[in-house]
Every structure is written in structure tokens, then in C-alpha cells.
Amino acid sequence: MDPAEGLIDDPYAVYARLRDTAPVHRVAGPDGSPAWLVTRYDDVREALANPLLSLDKRHALPGSYQGFALPPALDANLLNMDPPDHTRIRRLVGRAFTPRRIEQLRAPVRETAGRLLDALGPHGRTDLIASYAAPLPITVIGDLLGVPDEHRRDFRAWTDALVAPDPARPGAAKEAIVAMLGFFTGLLAAKRKKPADDLLSDLIAVRDADDRLTEDELMSLAFLILFAGYENTVQLIGNAVLGLLTHPGRSVDPDQLPSAIEEFARFDGPALLAIRRFPTADVTIGGVAVPAGETVLLSLAAANRDPRRFPDPDRLDLGRDTSGHLALGHGIHYCLGAPLARLEMEIALSALLERLPDLALDGDPAELRWRPSLRARGLLALPVTY
Template identity: 55%
Template structure:
């Protein structure tokens, strides 16, 4: 039930479903969220302003996207961190608990089915209620498409943004000259944001695909039926496409990165993710003139996930 989403379907079903959900992510609707995102950002930064040391992941990069997409969909606030816990179990399960990922999927599916039922019984002013009205009124969404779509929008609407903001801040701390240059601007420009997306985006692979027939790419033979994972991170560091690909250069103008994919499956939430990252990073740099790691760089720990490169924590010392 969680698999029948935009990532895994093709036209004509993909065209039909994407057209329905695209109304939530129009440029105008996303821009209308700017004030709300800024207010939530200011609230979170004010809350950590007096702390001598803070974990930016726990106190900033997680709650901001989680609040924004949770409010957009109408997810009860008390359920959001619970869902985040299941996400962690799925992306980075404990090797000592081999059933952890399976249980996470079961819990997420049950949660989404129950949430859709609750919204259907008592609609509220949110996008999930709008999707249910479309499904029940015109029968343009099958029930599994509806549940799977709600799951995708919620998960994708915060998970990658959480990790990207943390990765981007760490990348800037690793490159003091680039950080200083960015501080001189009001907020990250499109050029600077694209370079951070290329350099520090958390998604290491595209969504899995399967060979429908035997195929040979270069010297590699792929039998029909084999699963294929495309190395998005490798593409974004391709030396044949990007000069000095391992260098963070916030002035890099020619930057066709694949952080949000390409073609018909280009990330529908890209404008929202860009807006959240722009406001979060810009506001953080404006609010604190001093941001430095609170622990040695080699003690920074990453989540143990092959799919997503995100930080477990980002302990920093902040100062005005």
C-alpha cells in the first residue's frame, strides 16, 4: 500500500496522480508558506539562542521541516516525532534488531490508513483532506494510491530536507572562506543553494529500478530482473561534468546537479525544500555570528544508512 506512489508508477497513472497533487506545490502556494517558515525558523533559533552548546539536528534541522510539512498535510503534532522514529528505523535499522525495519513499515502503513480514515470522518483545512475529497468525490485516486501518496508527501516532505540542512551547515563549517562569503549576502542565492545541493545533498541513490531485459552498460552486464541503483551522489561529483567536483564553490554557475532527480519524476517538493533550506541557512547565519563545532571534526557521526547520508547529530557552539 505504501509503494503505489509517484516514485514507483509510470504514465498514464503517474500523469493522473501527479496532476492532482501538483496543486499543493504550485509556486504561489509555496511562496505563501514563506512567512510561516520564517516564523517557525525564528522561533526555533530563539529557543536555542541562550544555550552554550546545541545539537542543530535535534533542535533545528528536524523540527523545522517536520512542522512545515506536518502542518501542510494536517498531521497531528503529537504523531510527527513518532513517525520520524519509524523513519529512522527503516533507513538505519539496528543490526542487532533485524525485524526493526519490517515493524517500522507495518507501523507507518497502519498510521497512514488510520489517519486517512480519521480525516475522511472529520475533514480539516489541510491538503490531505483535499486529497481525500478528490478521491471520494471523483474517484480519481484508488485507496492504495491515496494512502501511499500521503505517506510519500509526508516522508519526502521532511526527511531529505532535515538531512540536507544539517549537511549544508557542516559543509560550510568545513569551508570557512565559503561560509564568510555567504555571510556577506542576505540569504543563499540560487547559485549558492544549487552548489550546496550538489555537494551536500543526502540522497546517495535514486529510487530502485529493475531491468526489464538484458542490458550492457559499459563493461557491466545487467540481467533482466536485476535491481539497479543509480548513483546520484556519483553523478553530482562527476569530474567529466563538474570541474573540481570535490570542491565546494558557491559561485559555480554551470551546475546541472541531480539532487532532485530529472524528467517526469523530478521532485515535486523541490520548491518547498529549496525555500526551507534558503530560509533556515540564511536565518541561522544572520542570527549567530559565531558557529563552530563543539566536538572535533573526526567525532562527527553519520547515520548508518546506505540510502541517505545524514548526520546523527551536529553539536555546535553559537554566539552573537
């Protein structure tokens, strides 16, 4: 079966058919190269933590994985690394995402959310992605890293070009990479010249003080934190709001919001697939033999809708026990920024529900357009009235 067929508009129905047919399928991956697609919860969860499944592209068979080529200065990031380098770098950057530091961001995030809602006025209509779900996380992650305001405007266009390439503009992704490389080169140079109280300045100090980060690792880390910290949270907020507006019993008690957020993430998370893996030795997944070096795709979306793990999985149930959901990964590659994403979602949704209690979808849900990506699940726009 062609995995692209129907995956943009209704990925869960496609994954349900695949999951019911067999746990592992031979497919054409998002880049067109052959891959093994894993769909059932137990298999996906086990594979996410399997040390034989490497993120390092050097373990891919020659010619078996096309992928998206980033320059070395952006490619030396945690999504392409195994231990011990992964362990070393994750430990360094993990200091930025401690519970204490994340909690210190609560007031600034709430202030940003309030300012964005103030700009909407008391009533009207808007695209909630453009006016709220997108600017909130780019402001938060930009402040955390110390990115000047004037450089944040182009970032969404760059990420769109990488995550959901426009077939009509085949050179757009390459142009975005060149622009981002220039942006990060200039930003790091500016921070070296004039350090500030931000994460990038801290990482530069680590790099320059005792050489625990190479120059490529430093730039790649800055790219990953900004890219992932912005991109995933936009989709988390947008998909959660859509879930509220299109499902019965949408009211949420503020005290239950943290648990509801986990259900939003399970039900319609931002990542359809985990980052690809390459077996360093022949492995068996779901009873299927997968040769070393071939590409393995783990479907987080299929796993999170597996009825073997979550009863009635296609129903948004804000009181559900969501423990063990895989929307943010599992194992040593579990999403580093998960605490920040949860904080942003909690504040974004609580502020929205408090300030705009009569928020409603402006149009037919069937006419909403999704980003043309087989990896990421997110709306192009979310038109609402309030």
C-alpha cells in the same frame, strides 16, 4: 569491490575510485542482491530519463531484487510507478507544490525557524539536527498535510528505522511499518470525518469525489509526501550547515543564498542513490550490457562529484555553476517537493546565519557519526556552539 566498504564515512572517495575504474560496476546492492552501479554523470543523467528503466518492481527478475517490503497500502506510491499511473497521480499532487502555493508557505516557515532559534537562546551548545534541522521540516510538512502535533514526535524514529535500520534491532523496521500503517489509517479516517484546509483533505476529496485515486494510492501518497518531505530536507539542512562550518570562505551573501543552496545539494546531497530501476528490455549503459529485469542503481553522489561535469568537484564552491546537478533527480521522477525543500533550506540557513553568526562546530569533524545507510546521506547529530 564491496560497495559498503567505506561508504558510510566517506562515500565520495569510494565512488571516485569506482567512477575512475569503470562507468558501471557489478555490485551487491544495499539489500544484498546483485545490482549494476552507474557512477558517471552523463550515464546517470541519461539513465534517469530512460523510459526503458522502470521503477515498477514487477519488471524485476524473480529473485533478483530483495528490496524492502512495504504493505500494499504504503507501496502504491510514485517511487514504484511508471506512466500512465505515475503521470496521473503526480499531476494530482503537483497542485500542492505550485510556485504560488509554495510561496504562501514562506511566512509560516520563517516563523517556525524563528521559534526554534528562540528556544535555543542567545548562546550555548546544541545538537543542531535534533533542535533545528529535524523539527523544522516535520513542522512544515505536518502543517501542509494537516498532521496533528501530537502525532509528529514518533515520526523521526519510524523513518530512522526504515532508512537506517539498526542491526541490533532486526524487527524495528517491521514495527515501524505497522505503526505507520496504523497512523495513516487513523489520520485518513479522521480527515474524512472532519475535513480541514490541508493537503490530505484535498486528496481525500479527489479520491472520494470521482475515484481518481484508489484507497491504496491515497494512503501511499500521504506516506510518501510525509516521509520524503521530512527525511530529505533534514539531511539537506544538516549537510549544508556542516559544509558551511568545515570549509573556508563560509560566509554567504543573502542574495547569493539560492545559488549556494544548489551547491550544497550537489556537494553533499541527501540521496547517495536514486530509487532502483529495472530494465524492461536489454539496455546498454556506459558501454555495459545490462539484461532486462536486473537491478540498476544510479549513484547521484558519484555523478555530482564527476570531474567530467563539475571541475574540482570535491571543493565546496558557493559561486560554482551547478546547473544540471542531480541531487534531486532528473526526468519525470524529478523530486516533486524540490521547490518546498529549496524554500525550507533558504529560510533555515538565512535565519541561522543571521541569528547565530558565530556558530561553530563543537568537536572534531572526523568524529561526526553518519547514519548507517547506503542510500541516504545524513548526520546522526551535529554538535555546535553559538
